[in-house]
Every structure is written in structure tokens, then in C-alpha cells.
Amino acid sequence: MKANKRTALTWSVAVGVGLAMGSSAAQAAGGTLQTMQNNAANWVMPAGNFANWRYSSLNQINTKNVHQLTPAWTFSTGVLRGHEGGPLIIGNMMYVVTPFPNIVYGLDLNHQGRIVWKYVPVQDPNVIPVMCCDTVNRGAAYAPPAEAGNADGLVILHQADNEVVALDAKNGKVVWKASNGNAKVGATGTSAPQVIGDKVMVGVSGGEFGVRGYMTAFSLKDGKQVWRAYSEGPDNQILFNPKTTTDMGKPVGANSSLKTWQGNQWKIGGGDTWGWISYDPKLNLMYYGSGNPSTWNPVQRPGDNKWSMTIFARDPNTGMAKWVYQMTPHDQWDYDGVNEMILANVKVNGKATPALVHFDRNGFAYELNRATGALLIAHKYDPVVNWATSVNMKTGRPNVVAKYAPGSRGAEVNYKGICPAALGSKDEQPAAFSPKTGMFYVPTNNVCMDYEPFKVTYTAGQPYVGATLSMFPPKGQSNLGNFIAWNPNTGKIAWSDPEAFSVWSGALATAGGVVFYGTLQGDLKAVDMKTGKELWRFKTPSGIIGNVTAYEHNGREYIAVLSGVGGWAGIGLAAGLTKGTDGLGAVGAYRALSNYTNLGGVLTVFALPKM
Amino acid sequence: MRRSVALAVFAAFTIVGGAFVIAARADTAKKPYVVINGKVNHPVFEGYLRYGENCMRCHGEDGLGSSYAPSLVDALKHLSYLQFAQTVINGKKNLGNGMELVMPAFGLNPDVVNYLSDIYAYLKARSDGAIGRGRPHQLPKKAQ
Numbered sequence: 001m002k003a004n005k006r007t008a009l010t011w012s013v014a015v016g017v018g019l020a021m022g023s024s025a026a027q028a029a030g031g032t033l034q035t036m037q038n039n040a041a042n043w044v045m046p047a048g049n050f051a052n053w054r055y056s057s058l059n060q061i062n063t064k065n066v067h068q069l070t071p072a073w074t075f076s077t078g079v080l081r082g083h084e085g086g087p088l089i090i091g092n093m094m095y096v097v098t099p100f101p102n103i104v105y106g107l108d109l110n111h112q113g114r115i116v117w118k119y120v121p122v123q124d125p126n127v128i129p130v131m132c133c134d135t136v137n138r139g140a141a142y143a144p145p146a147e148a149g150n151a152d153g154l155v156i157l158h159q160a161d162n163e164v165v166a167l168d169a170k171n172g173k174v175v176w177k178a179s180n181g182n183a184k185v186g187a188t189g190t191s192a193p194q195v196i197g198d199k200v201m202v203g204v205s206g207g208e209f210g211v212r213g214y215m216t217a218f219s220l221k222d223g224k225q226v227w228r229a230y231s232e233g234p235d236n237q238i239l240f241n242p243k244t245t246t247d248m249g250k251p252v253g254a255n256s257s258l259k260t261w262q263g264n265q266w267k268i269g270g271g272d273t274w275g276w277i278s279y280d281p282k283l284n285l286m287y288y289g290s291g292n293p294s295t296w297n298p299v300q301r302p303g304d305n306k307w308s309m310t311i312f313a314r315d316p317n318t319g320m321a322k323w324v325y326q327m328t329p330h331d332q333w334d335y336d337g338v339n340e341m342i343l344a345n346v347k348v349n350g351k352a353t354p355a356l357v358h359f360d361r362n363g364f365a366y367e368l369n370r371a372t373g374a375l376l377i378a379h380k381y382d383p384v385v386n387w388a389t390s391v392n393m394k395t396g397r398p399n400v401v402a403k404y405a406p407g408s409r410g411a412e413v414n415y416k417g418i419c420p421a422a423l424g425s426k427d428e429q430p431a432a433f434s435p436k437t438g439m440f441y442v443p444t445n446n447v448c449m450d451y452e453p454f455k456v457t458y459t460a461g462q463p464y465v466g467a468t469l470s471m472f473p474p475k476g477q478s479n480l481g482n483f484i485a486w487n488p489n490t491g492k493i494a495w496s497d498p499e500a501f502s503v504w505s506g507a508l509a510t511a512g513g514v515v516f517y518g519t520l521q522g523d524l525k526a527v528d529m530k531t532g533k534e535l536w537r538f539k540t541p542s543g544i545i546g547n548v549t550a551y552e553h554n555g556r557e558y559i560a561v562l563s564g565v566g567g568w569a570g571i572g573l574a575a576g577l578t579k580g581t582d583g584l585g586a587v588g589a590y591r592a593l594s595n596y597t598n599l600g601g602v603l604t605v606f607a608l609p610k611m
Numbered sequence: 612m613r614r615s616v617a618l619a620v621f622a623a624f625t626i627v628g629g630a631f632v633i634a635a636r637a638d639t640a641k642k643p644y645v646v647i648n649g650k651v652n653h654p655v656f657e658g659y660l661r662y663g664e665n666c667m668r669c670h671g672e673d674g675l676g677s678s679y680a681p682s683l684v685d686a687l688k689h690l691s692y693l694q695f696a697q698t699v700i701n702g703k704k705n706l707g708n709g710m711e712l713v714m715p716a717f718g719l720n721p722d723v724v725n726y727l728s729d730i731y732a733y734l735k736a737r738s739d740g741a742i743g744r745g746r747p748h749q750l751p752k753k754a755q
Contacts, residue, residue: 080710082678100711125706129715133668134679208668414746450746454660462720468663470672470745543678570678571671599678599710 032146033195034281036090041552043089046139046192047430048549051343052278054432055509056550060557061608062512066526066536069606072558073112077601079103082545082566084428085139085192086506087603089551089560090153093169095142096603099566100128100135100160106172109553113605117172119157119165127161130186130209130461133568135160136545138276138428141193141200142169149198149221150175156200158189164202164218176223180204180216185460187211194277196286196316199226203273203288207336210268210294210464215277215312217319227319231271231290231307232257238307239319246323248396249374260304260329268458269301270294271308275338275428279316280354283371286316287343287356291336297453297466298407304329309337311358311366313373323373328362329397332406333387333451334422334467335362340430346438346488348376357488359431359442361424362398364391367488379491381484382425382444384474387418406451406467414452421449421471423502423568430547431486432509437529439494440486441515443503447471447480471572483507483517483525485532495532501593504569505561506547516559518544520569521596524561524604542600543593545569556607564601565593643692643728644736650750651733651742658733659747661726665717673744674737680712687731687738695731699723 036042037049040057048054061069077083081099087107088095093116094107106117128135143154143166152170159165161183166175180202181187186209194201199217207213213231218224229239235254242254261269271290279286290312293305309328314321328335342357348367356370363385367377378391387405388398402408406415423445431442449471456466473480481499486492505518513529520543526536543565551558570593645652651659662674669680676682687695702716717723723730736742 078709080708125704125711125713126715128711128713129669129702135711452660452663452746454664456664457721459720459722462715462717462722463665463668465664465668468660468667566678571668571680572677593678601709 031144033144036144040550042091043087043549043551044142045088045194046085046141047276047278047340050279050281052276052340052430053342053344053435053509054430054507054547055434057511058550058552058557059511061510061514061559063514063528063535065608066512066514068608069526069536069538069559070609071538072605072607074605075107075113075603077103077105077562077564077603079564079601080599081564081601082134082136082570083562083564083601084136084545084547084567086547086549086562087560088140088142088155089549090142090169092553095140095155095169096562097137097140097157098601099137099564100131102137102157102159104140104155104157104167104172106155106169113603119167119172121157121159121163121165123159123161124183127183127188130183131160131188131190131205133571134566136190136567138190139192141195143195143200143220147195147198147220154220156193156195158191158193158202160189162187162189162204164193164200164223166220166223178218178223178225185209185211191274192276194279194286195220196279199316201277201286201316203275203277205272205274207270207272207291207294208463208465209461210270210458211272212267212269213272213290215273215288215314215319217316229314229319229321231273231310232261232266232269234258238321239314240321245321246373247325249372252324257306260306262302265301268294268464269305269308271310273338275336276340276430278341278343280343280370284315284317285313285322285370287311287313287341287370289337289339289341289358291338292331292334295456295464295466296334297411297456298330298332299411299453300455300466305331309335311337311341311356311368313370325368325373325375325396327360327364327366327398332408333362333418335360335424337361339426339428342431342433342440343370344433344435344488348489355488357433357440359426359440359486361420361427362387363420363425364398365486365491377491381442381486381493382420382446382482384419384446384448385425406453411453411455414450416450417448418451419448419474420445421447422451422469423447423572427504427568429504429545430506432507432515434509434529436511438488439529440488441507441509441529442484442486443505443507443517444482444484445480445502446473446477446482447502448474483527483532485529497527497532497534502569504545504567508548508550508559510550516548518546518548518561518563520544520565520593522563522565524548524606538606540604541602543570543597559606560603562603565597565599642735642739643732644741645750645755646736646741647750647754649742649748651736651747652750652755654729654732655736655742656747656749657726658729658731661722661730662733665720665723666730674734680714683734684738687734692731696727699727699730
């Protein structure tokens, strides 16, 4: 009886929130993704909503009761590799993708995750070693019947071998397949697709194999390619209009990419698009970033290497670029620009602004006007960042410190003490935004590096790196990560929780005043949104590099997360860092991640105890 | 015993081609590396660089292994140069059990095959404990 009351109460809250956000529970059962994303019971796309907030308006779990959170059920994925990404939840179904071989599960939430269907792709295992840094997959995309053009909706998988497969959401049967590139030359799939309208957007990985990056739009109906926009090359391949595509408010002009490369290097120039995609339905613009230019040896590719390391705003119907902004021209550090673009209305210099907020690998948090691409703020979100002193707000270029710029004194020189390391102040692990507090909650790395570039030869399908590096914590510090709250109005850190290892898990902000994130040791943590104070933790079976998700089922709020250590974090930190043990004595002996966690692949779902 | 080593080195020539000079020297010196007071000869240093470029992304920093690929500091305690060369050139697969292990064939990668014995020398020095973690310091040219 008590339970019934509780359920009724929760429902009324959920509906109330739905209405407040311009939707309703009834509408959310069907309709388009744009309406479905407002129903907090669901988690319909990788980042929760088009704006990439990673926010849940559910508040059953809150600061007062989160300490009672307990596992409700668990599910082994059957794969022991780095589990990035997270599940999707639509109605009574949950969809989970594993790392290679990219098994997709349709799970029944009415029966604690009973397997309704399982799709096991057949892939050539030779793709494994051409994936940089583990065989991760950052999740599937969902297309509702209204947009998919079929009765059951689609679950869309971007496989390691770069095939895109649309599955019937009800039974897991293949509806269509499409190729997104040649895995034999290192063009692979790790990123989550994003459904926008009647298309699905798919990026590509392969910067360490000299793969020239692109974003592709496929038709949801039949998987036919609608457009493809390269990151580098002639204007008709990068889908730029020299007159209307702008950079820092000015038209880019003709051949804006080609003239920043020497010879044909752009053809193997990287700029891959393996991060997250966001979308503003009002402006009808989609946003994503491009990665490092190839090779890692900057001496071999003079010029700005446009448009690697760039934020793109494109029309999803045609692919044409409205505006661009290159954060790290002529990259010398491997600071890929692929991290999530969070669309939020923030106050910049006291003025309400429709912004795009981006925490880049290079250690700067950028705020741009998402309609025009105007650069509003570029502040360091980690005080140890030293490769640049600041960003010139007129030109948009970083003020680089030559001492910390590999290649500035030629190749075959060891450039020491650069912060952040190549894995960035933050990598792909997405931050969360709370519209209630107006704050961003950001998982970060606190790692520096020595970087030594040298000459390499390009061989198709072979690593094309041309640098070696060693990593260590900043001088005088021993924590390799922080979890921070960032105030976009001031460009300052509000609070910071130090972590022994990099925080490689995507955050979740909730209306209950709680922020969740996972640690590489395997703890799922709940902290107070206001102060960062830890309220609860639970040690899952393996290190967490997945993203935390919230949903509601039968009136109960659930928190779900994948554990399974791996990714670049698992590779770089498994044995501890080279200098991580310096001066730490006995403590240093425990700095290897392998002392804390082992391979795994488990989904853990938490809830409050039933009353 | 002596003969089998010679045979192994001979076999390595046929596979590796250009790398034989250093391999032969490694045989006569018993150890494939020179380390004096913690400083290394050029092949070991070159091996460190090439390891960093081609191997580290899976096998982790300093050959210590990762969540993705095994420790080579451990593996080289029991792998011969020939076995090492065969694995690098042809690759290796160990599929199944939820953790597919696949090493690519580096036989066509000049940045690897031309430095195969250097990479081996570096890893063997790491495996024998002759050098520690991090970037090794080179001996002055005369001392090599």
C-alpha cells in the first residue's frame, strides 16, 4: 500500500516535470526524439538530450536518501574490454552495446534485464589492432518509429569495422546495413551515432593511422548516404561555402583547409570525428569536433592543418558548415577537439547567451555563441595547463609557450613537463550540465607529459604516430584526476574533488541535487551538487569508463552504469605512470591501476530500497 | 645449445633481412644491449623511441603491459629473439573468452621491421632489469 502511494507520487512529479518542459508522459510514449528526450523516464540518446546535458529531471534519489542506494540488478555483457558509453532506455526496453565484437542486447526492464534479443555481428578480428586504444564502443542510437519510418523503431550500431547497422528495436533483426569506410586502412568505428530528424550522423576514428576524418549522414529509411563532410580537403569535400561559412565571424574564403597544409599531407591528415554530436533544433545546427592532425610529429606537417582540432556547426539536412572554430592550430600535443559540445544558455559577462560550452583536451573551456560561432570565453579549467598562457580573443588563437611546444626546436628533441598530457585535461568522458544550478560537472585528468616527436613513414593500415611520450602527475601533486564543478558565468572552478586516477567516466547531474560519476578503481560515486561532498559510493566489479545514466521504470528511479576498465586510461595507467612513483615511497607502490581492478564487463543498476 | 642460438639468429636473418648486423652482434655479446652505469647504447635508445611509437599504445608505457595487451617485460623473460621477431612480423591472434587478443602484423611497416633488433634490445634490457622505467639516457658515442 505504501509502495502504491509512493508510485503515485512519483508519477505526478514525473508528469509535472514533463509538462514543465513542454511535453507530457503520453506524448513521450511515441513521437519524435525531440519530444521523447523530455520524458525523464527514458534515456533516448547517448547524452540524454540533443543539448548533451547528461541531466535527469528525476528527483526520487536525492541528497537525503542517496546513501541508501543499492544494486537492484546486474548484467554481464560477456565481453572483457573497455566499456565506454552507456545504455539507452525506451519504455520497457534497455539497449546495451559491448566493445568488440559489438554485441547489442535488447533487455526487458520488466524482468530485471532478461535478454529479449541479442545481435552478434560477424567482424574480422583484424580490426582490433587498428583501433587506437582499446576496442571501445560509446553506445548505440535510437530512432523512434515516427522518424525511422518503420513500426518498431531502430537501434543503430556503429561497429568497430566501420559498418553501420540498423536493428529493429523490437526484435533485433537487421533492417539495413551501410559501410562508413575501410577498416583495413584504419578507419574504424568507436563513436555513438546521433539521430537527427530522418538521418543518423556517424563519425569515424583513425587519427593514429592517418585517416582523414569525416562526418556522414545516412538516411534512416534505407541506410543510403545523404552527405559526407570531410574535416580536411577542398571546399566541395569539406562542405564549406567560402562566402557564408564563417570563422571568428568572418567568411573563411576559398580553400580554407588546403592552404594550411603542405603538399598532399591533408590526404592522410587525420582530423577524425570520434566524439559526441549535439543538435539545436531551433537553429537547425548540429555540432561536433575533429581530432588531431596526423602525424603526431608536427615537423612533418607545417601549417595550421585546418580543419583538424575544430568545432563544426553544420546544417544536418545538407551538411553545409555554418561556422567553424579551430582551437589548436598546428597541433603539437595530440589535443583532439572531439569532446562534447554542450548547448546551454549561460550568462556571459552578465548577458544571457545561447552558448556552446566545450571542455577541450587542451585544458581550455570554450564558450561560443552557438548561432554565430563568436568566441566569448576561453579559460583554463585546470590551473596546471602550461602549453599556452591564454587564448587571444581577437584571433581565437592560443598564446603558445614555445618551451612546451614539441617541434618548436625541431624533431628528435624531448620536450619536457608539458601539461596537460596527450590524453588532455579531459578526454571523451562527457561532462554534465544542470539547468537548475547552471553549473557544469566535469570529469578531468591531472596528468602531464614529456613528448618526443620523430620522423615516420606512412604505410596504409599501420600506426602513423611519430612520437613517444611519458606521463606523470603535475609537480608536487599525486592525484591523477579531479572531478570539478565549473561556473560558466565566471569561468571558474566552484569545487574540485581530487581522485587518485583520471576520472574517465561520463557524469550525470540530477534534479535530486546529486551528481554521479565513476572512478577507474571501479567506484560509482554520488556527490552533493552544491559542495562536491561525497554522499555515497559503491565498488562495482571493474574500473568505470562508462557514462552514468538515469531512468524511471514503474515509478522507481534507477541509476545505471557500465564497468569494464580499458580505453586509453586502462592502457596508460595500468602499470602506473613512469614518474608517478617518484618521491611517493610506499604509496607509490600502489599507484598502478592493476592493483585495484581487473578486466570486466558488467552493467550495474541501482535503486533505493523498496519501502 | 650454442648451435641452436646460432640457428635462431640465422632464421631471424631470413625473416628480418636488414636487421642482421645488430642481431649478430647481440649473439656474440650474449646480451643484445649495452648498459653502462644506467646509460644505454644507441640501439636501445632507438628501440625505446620505436616502441613508444608502435607498441606502447597497446603494451603500455615501458613495456609493462596494460588492460589491452600483455607485459613485454614479462614476456621477454621466456621469448627468444626468433619468437619475438616472428610475432612482430606476422602478428598473433588469441580469440575468444570475451577478450579477443589480436596483435597486427608489422612485417610491412618500415618503422618497425627496420628497428626490430633495436626494439628487442630495449625490451630485453627492460626485461632483464638492466634499465628502469622512463626515457633511457644514451652513452656518449665513444663509449658505445
